[in-house]
Amino acid sequence: MQLGFLVDLHLCMGCKGCEIACKVENEVPLSTWRLRVKYVDVGMFPETKRTFTPLRCNHCANAPCERICPVSALHYIENGIVNIDKERCIGCAGCVMACPYGAIYIDPETQTADKCTYCAHRVASAMMPACVVACPVEANIFGDLDDKTSNISKYIQQHQGDVQVRKPEKGTFPHHYYVGGGNVHLNPLASDRVEGYSLFNKLTNKMPVGGHH
Amino acid sequence: MVHETVAATHAVVTLDVGLPGIVWGWIITMNMWAKSIGTGVIFMLFYLLKKYPHEAAAYRFKAVLVSVIAIHVFLFFTVIDLHQMFRFWHIFFHPHFTSAITVGAWMATLFVGLLLVLLYASFIKKDNVFFDKVLAWTVVLAIPVTLYTAALMAQSTAREMWQMPTEAAQMIFAATLSGSAVMILMGKTLSYEAKRDLGIILAFSALGAFILYMSELVFGPMKAEEVAAVLEFIKGNGEYATMFWMGQIVAFVAPFILVVLAILNRSTSILNLASISALIGLWISKHVWLVIPQLLNMS
Ligand code: SF4
Ligand code: SF4
Numbered sequence: 390m391q392l393g394f395l396v397d398l399h400l401c402m403g404c405k406g407c408e409i410a411c412k413v414e415n416e417v418p419l420s421t422w423r424l425r426v427k428y429v430d431v432g433m434f435p436e437t438k439r440t441f442t443p444l445r446c447n448h449c450a451n452a453p454c455e456r457i458c459p460v461s462a463l464h465y466i467e468n469g470i471v472n473i474d475k476e477r478c479i480g481c482a483g484c485v486m487a488c489p490y491g492a493i494y495i496d497p498e499t500q501t502a503d504k505c506t507y508c509a510h511r512v513a514s515a516m517m518p519a520c521v522v523a524c525p526v527e528a529n530i531f532g533d534l535d536d537k538t539s540n541i542s543k544y545i546q547q548h549q550g551d552v553q554v555r556k557p558e559k560g561t562f563p564h565h566y567y568v569g570g571g572n573v574h575l576n577p578l579a580s581d582r583v584e585g586y587s588l589f590n591k592l593t594n595k596m597p598v599g600g601h602h
Numbered sequence: 603m604v605h606e607t608v609a610a611t612h613a614v615v616t617l618d619v620g621l622p623g624i625v626w627g628w629i630i631t632m633n634m635w636a637k638s639i640g641t642g643v644i645f646m647l648f649y650l651l652k653k654y655p656h657e658a659a660a661y662r663f664k665a666v667l668v669s670v671i672a673i674h675v676f677l678f679f680t681v682i683d684l685h686q687m688f689r690f691w692h693i694f695f696h697p698h699f700t701s702a703i704t705v706g707a708w709m710a711t712l713f714v715g716l717l718l719v720l721l722y723a724s725f726i727k728k729d730n731v732f733f734d735k736v737l738a739w740t741v742v743l744a745i746p747v748t749l750y751t752a753a754l755m756a757q758s759t760a761r762e763m764w765q766m767p768t769e770a771a772q773m774i775f776a777a778t779l780s781g782s783a784v785m786i787l788m789g790k791t792l793s794y795e796a797k798r799d800l801g802i803i804l805a806f807s808a809l810g811a812f813i814l815y816m817s818e819l820v821f822g823p824m825k826a827e828e829v830a831a832v833l834e835f836i837k838g839n840g841e842y843a844t845m846f847w848m849g850q851i852v853a854f855v856a857p858f859i860l861v862v863l864a865i866l867n868r869s870t871s872i873l874n875l876a877s878i879s880a881l882i883g884l885w886i887s888k889h890v891w892l893v894i895p896q897l898l899n900m901s
Contacts, residue, residue, distance in 0.1 A: 420620075427901070428617035439616070444901050453759035459703035460692040479692050480685025482625045483703055486758035491622065491900030500685040555901070559759060573613045577899050578831055580613035582621075 403441030410523030447563030642781020706750035853883025
């Protein structure tokens with residue numbers, strides 16, 4: 390079994406339902422995010438368009454975070470999920486340096502690394518990840534990539550030529566796909582960041598890195 | 603390059619989370635700096651004992667003591683950088699050997715063990731033959747101990763700018779630069795010739811490191827877009843441009859020129875000045891190189 394995710398960006402309307410569901414389900418502390426929806430505006434008035442991209446851990450087949458973790462706190466489980474054992478993590482932040490997608494953060498409360506686990510605890514009880522359940526337009530498709538008849542496999546088959554992953558050049562082989570994405574959605578260098586548009590970027594306490602630097 | 607299309611698309615992030623802060627900061631710089639001294643001094647002691655055995659004999663104990671102190675400074679900063687520092691023992695009881703952190707921690711521990719044997723051989727047993735035998739093994743181990751941080755940076759896949767084998771070469775140059783600098787400052791009774799040799803090692807290490815940094819600055823952006831974006835932080839009015847150039851001048855350019863002047867004038871005081879400059883500059887240049895890739899947003 391190889392679990393994977395696919396987001397159909399044609400469908401996503403940026404409601405952030407998945408983001409909130411994830412926060413609640415996983416008790417993700419303030420100022421940190423396992424999943425977030427990034428808004429990028431393209432074009433000039435009146436020819437403008439807003440894009441929405443849900444971003445989470447890709448559960449890479451060749452995960453640099455797993456490789457660099459000195460204590461196997463980040464590890465594969467048999468369904469292909471890259472999981473984290475917070476009790477084992479020593480907080481070296483090697484994984485934060487290694488993940489090319491900025492998917493890992495240091496939890497300010499436990500002072501250990503954390504990230505999206507595809508809701509491994511829910512999956513173990515045969516439930517869908519919280520974000521999948523919350524999405525009102527079924528833009529998040531989750532399932533077994535090894536099963537040709539699963540929804541995700543069928544979606545990939547039907548959208549050949551329009552299925553992409555983030556930063557394929559990194560050789561991480563993500564198990565997280567996007568349909569309908571362009572550079573602006575998937576490449577952080579394809580858009581400018583102007584100060585003042587970020588959520589919670591003026592935090593003075595509970596910094597994501599733990600605040601001891 | 604995709605960044606060049608931003609002007610055309612006017613793509614601008616309008617809602618997102620704040621950028622993560624610098625996760626590996628000055629504590630890791632201290633770690634790398636101290637480790638360079640710790641292994642570099644051992645390399646230099648080995649060289650001096652081979653080339654100038656009589657005058658170097660007096661430095662067996664002193665050099666090892668400096669190395670022990672530097673390595674413990676390195677270990678101290680390694681541990682305090684952990685967000686869960688009291689779980690440090692997990693590295694030994696739940697080791698994951700694909701990680702350069704694990705391999706490095708085990709090798710550094712073995713290195714400390716050998717250094718303690720050297721201290722015993724020079725201070726208690728006073729057995730130079732035994733010392734020299736153990737020193738040879740210590741030098742061999744000092745090479746991977748010096749290099750493992752480069753391996754760690756190479757495993758940091760997200761930071762395109764930290765590449766192998768460039769980082770490996772930089773680590774070796776940092777060790778020979780700082781090791782020779784410390785030996786020059788410490789070697790009060792060394793002859794001018796021995797100090798000149800150390801000065802030459804210092805100058806060539808500085809030159810090598812400087813060439814690598816400049817090559818990266820000029821050619822790095824031609825290879826990878828992420829490298830180009832990171833290097834913007836040290837170019838022109840970049841946030842770290844002043845600090846970068848200060849580091850390059852104080853660590854490499856000034857020491858190189860000072861060593862040339864010292865040799866032309868047979869002056870050990872100019873060599874001392876070059877050494878102090880190299881040690882200070884090395885910290886600055888390492889720090890800039892550590893921090894700038896972390897300023898780039900990954901997603
Ligand atoms: S996206 Fe990042 S955190 Fe997730 S598996 Fe890949 S490297 Fe690890
Ligand atoms: S911070 Fe924790 S999970 Fe990440 S590499 Fe270090 S020990 Fe592993």
